[in-house]
Amino acid sequence: MxxxxxxxxxxxxxxxxxxxxxxxxxxxxxxxxxxxxxxxxxxxxxxxxxxxxxxxxxxxxxxxxxxxxxxxxxxxxxxxxxxxxxxxxxxxxxxxxxxxxxxxxxxxxxxxxxxxxxNFNAAEIKNESELMQFANKVKFPSHGLILKPSENDFSKIVKGITDEVTLKNSFKEIMNEFGTAYVETDMRALYxxxxxxxxxxxxxxxxxxxxSKCPNCNYPGFIVSESKPGLKCDLCHSPTRSILSDISKCKKCNYTTEQLYPNNKTTEDPMYCDFCNP
Missing domain, CATH: 3.90.950.10 (Maf protein)
Structure with missing residues (x-):
């Protein structure tokens, strides 16, 4: 296909x-x-x-x-x-x-x-020492940073910072112009x-x-679409919130299968039971 x-x-x-x-x-x-x-x-x-x-x-x-x-x-x-x-x-x-x-x-x-x-993180920074502490904590310079005046102020924003000189210079510029600075991790994949x-x-x-193809019509994407809770407690045998079965359904022909005990256990530990451990 x-x-x-x-x-x-x-x-x-x-x-x-x-x-x-x-x-x-x-x-x-x-x-x-x-x-x-x-x-x-x-x-x-x-x-x-x-x-x-x-x-x-x-x-x-x-x-x-x-x-x-x-x-x-x-x-x-x-x-x-x-x-x-x-x-x-x-x-x-x-x-x-x-x-x-x-x-x-x-x-x-x-x-x-x-x-x-x-490394998702962000902080308001008051001085260069705090800036470098934050940078070291979030894997800079292998991971990029973003600087702006405050969390919701986008009037000046520097993205994709991956070297110390640019980081410090951008911080000084923003502090001089706005008096505050906000640093956050650049979550774009390339940074x-x-x-x-x-x-x-x-x-x-x-x-x-x-x-993963449908056993009935060979259509791709035959994967788990729903998980049913109800795995029984090993002590009181009441149904728990843990997964009892997985349902797979074909999006084309609606062929459906149900797999019991997908996590390879037939009962649940009482610590996860709402009756034994409310």
Whole structure:
């Protein structure tokens, strides 16, 4: 279905370095990038352009706009989100979502992953000593930084800072002009190797999803679409919130399978039971 076709990687931030080698090897496609559509118009991490939609809808827009501008029918794009981990409170996290769209065959496959391996951080800085302490903590200069007057002031913003001279000079200029300075990690992939590593991992997950075909009609993307809770407690045998089964459903013919005990355990530890451990 994909062998020999041309695949657009919708990015302005060099994500093709992580994505292209995997797709070309595993699917036999020829990858390319294009500057005909500015993906930053859908939102920027630094805040000048707010993301109007959620990550999934933004990702879909990125794919469709890129296809339209480049007159192609095969595209992959990623969308990252940063903030507190949903389960590990107070821990910063990077959620990365990838979408693969094949207009010709009406295929859309989405995968995502979340990781606490991120340098995502920001702070108001009062002096050069605080600036360098922050820089050392967030893996500078291998990971880029952004400087601006304050969190929501974009009147002067310096992005992609990857050397100490530029960092210190930009800090002095902003302090002299505004009297305050705000530093944050540059989360664009080309300035953030840690994020690029996660994009590579999610790309491998996406390839696996594409290569997972429906047993009934051979359509790609036969992956888990729903997980059912209800794994029984080992002590009181009441259903818990833990996963009992995974449901996979074909988006084309609706063929469905259910896999019991996907995590290779038939009962749950009582510590996770709302009755034994309320």
């Amino acid at each position: 994909f062998q020999g076709r041309t695949l657009l990687i919708a990015t302005m931030h060099h994500k093709e370095k992580a994505i292209a080698p995997i797709f070309e090897k595993e699917l036999g496609v020829k990858c390319f990038t294009s500057d005909k559509f500015d993906t930053d118009t859908l939102g920027t991490f630094s805040g000048e352009v707010a993301r109007k939609n959620n990550a999934l809808n933004t990702l879909r827009e990125k794919c469709l706009f890129s296809i339209e501008k480049n007159d192609c029918d095969l595209v992959v794009a990623s969308e990252g989100s940063f903030g507190s981990h949903p389960l590990i409170f107070f821990a910063p996290a990077n959620e990365e979502m990838l979408m693969f769209k094949d207009i010709k065959n009406d295929v859309e496959i989405v995968v995502k992953a979340i990781s606490t391996e991120t 953030n190797p840690t994020r690029m590593e996660l994009i590579e991992k999610v790309t491998l997950k996406l390839i696996k999803a594409i290569q």
